Amino acid sequence: MTVTREAVEQWIRAYADAIAEHEQALTQLDMAIGDGDHGANMQRGFQAVLSRMSSVAEGDVGALFRMVGMTLLSTVGGTSGPLYGTLFLQMALQTQGKRELKPEELEAALRAGLDGIIARGKASPGDKTMIDALKPAHDALRQALHQKASLGEALRRAEEAARAGRDATIALVARKGRASYLGERSAGHQDPGATSAHLLMECAARTWM
Incomplete structure (x- = not known):
């Protein structure tokens, strides 16, 4: 199964x-642990993305991802804009010129996006960030595809891994971002970035099942 450009738009x-x-x-x-604006910022950014969809209607997957990344960089405040913007811009570089993606190309794009976030945010697994959902999701996707699982099954496993990673942030003490200022008091709270990252993988699994 390949993921068409139209299917990528459905995911977004x-x-x-x-x-x-x-x-x-x-x-x-x-x-509870940040500036209290993650939901509003992400909502503003993705409403802007939707309003610009027509501008890349004839473009390839890379053009679509590039538009998403640039829009998020220009409209989303806090750390969410730069990090999610980097995710999509790095995915754009991996998919430029492509009208559809093979499963392994999708995995490579997600890996590039993850690497970009890690480089920009200087975060590691266990720091109580979106990485705690995205890295397990990518690892599960790669392993499933290596085992010759269908794309739908691989994405299901990726979503489950992202959900587990999201839930694991509750017990963690934040080491990055505004939440890190709270020290031990950040434990006991689910990380909002990991939560929105899980939603991203959940939507992929649901759209491409």
Whole structure:
């Protein structure tokens, strides 16, 4: 199974809908350990993405990802804009000129995006960030594809890994971002970035099942 450019657009639209649905929940999570604006920032960014979809209607997957990344960089405040913007811009570099993606090309794009976030945010697994959801998701996707699982099954495993990573952030003490200022008091709270990252993988699994 390949992922067409149209299917990638469906994924982005599904994620925008999920962000809108969970905006208040993301904000409440961020109010506990951050600036309290993660939901609102992500909602503003992805509504801007939706408004610009027509500008890349004839473009390839890379052009679509590039538009998403640039839009998030220019409209989303805090750390979310630079990190999610980097994710999509790095995925754009891996997919430029492609109208559809083989499963291994999708995995490579996600890996590039993850590497970009790690380089920009200087975070590692266990720091209580979006990395704690995205890295397990990528690792599960890569392993499943290596085992010759279907793309749908591989994405299901990736979503499960992202969910487990998200939930694991509750017990962690934050070592990066605004939450790190709280020290031990950041433990006991689910990380909002890991939560929005899980939603990204959940939407991929649901869209491409």
